[in-house]
Amino acid sequence: xxxxxxxxxxxxxxxxxxxxxxxxxxxxxxxxxxxxxxxxxxxxxxxxxxxxxxxxxxxxxxxxxxxxxxxxxxxxxxxxxxxxxxxxxxxxxxxxxxxxxxxxxxxxxxxxxxxxxxxxxxxxxxxxxxxxxxxxxxxx
Numbered sequence: 001x002x003x004x005x006x007x008x009x010x011x012x013x014x015x016x017x018x019x020x021x022x023x024x025x026x027x028x029x030x031x032x033x034x035x036x037x038x039x040x041x042x043x044x045x046x047x048x049x050x051x052x053x054x055x056x057x058x059x060x061x062x063x064x065x066x067x068x069x070x071x072x073x074x075x076x077x078x079x080x081x082x083x084x085x086x087x088x089x090x091x092x093x094x095x096x097x098x099x100x101x102x103x104x105x106x107x108x109x110x111x112x113x114x115x116x117x118x119x120x121x122x123x124x125x126x127x128x129x130x131x132x133x134x135x136x137x138x139x140x
Contacts, residue, residue: 027075034071038064085133089115092129096122 042063043056093115101114112135119127
């Protein structure tokens, strides 16, 4: 049951992620590296995309290496933390996002970058939320 929750968290986060977000791409790459042998042994015939690899992991959960299991749990924990941070900033900065970043296209960190560009103009609670989660500009 716990493995199903972990895989669900990862699947949801991957669906919500957009390309070009380095931190999330690093998480996915770390997970794939840790599970490389498991992918080769149990899931090499799986066509990647739409959660099929995670479904394969779930189907073979009793055979996964401890390294891969740990990577799955660690990735899920980090993604949950990321989702909580995004939720906190979104809740505290709702009005500021509408006022200063309403025309900004969602994805690839553009709204976060917009908030940072306008940080001196934001409400105190929004600036505090940004500081709470350590939001910063990520250079490619």
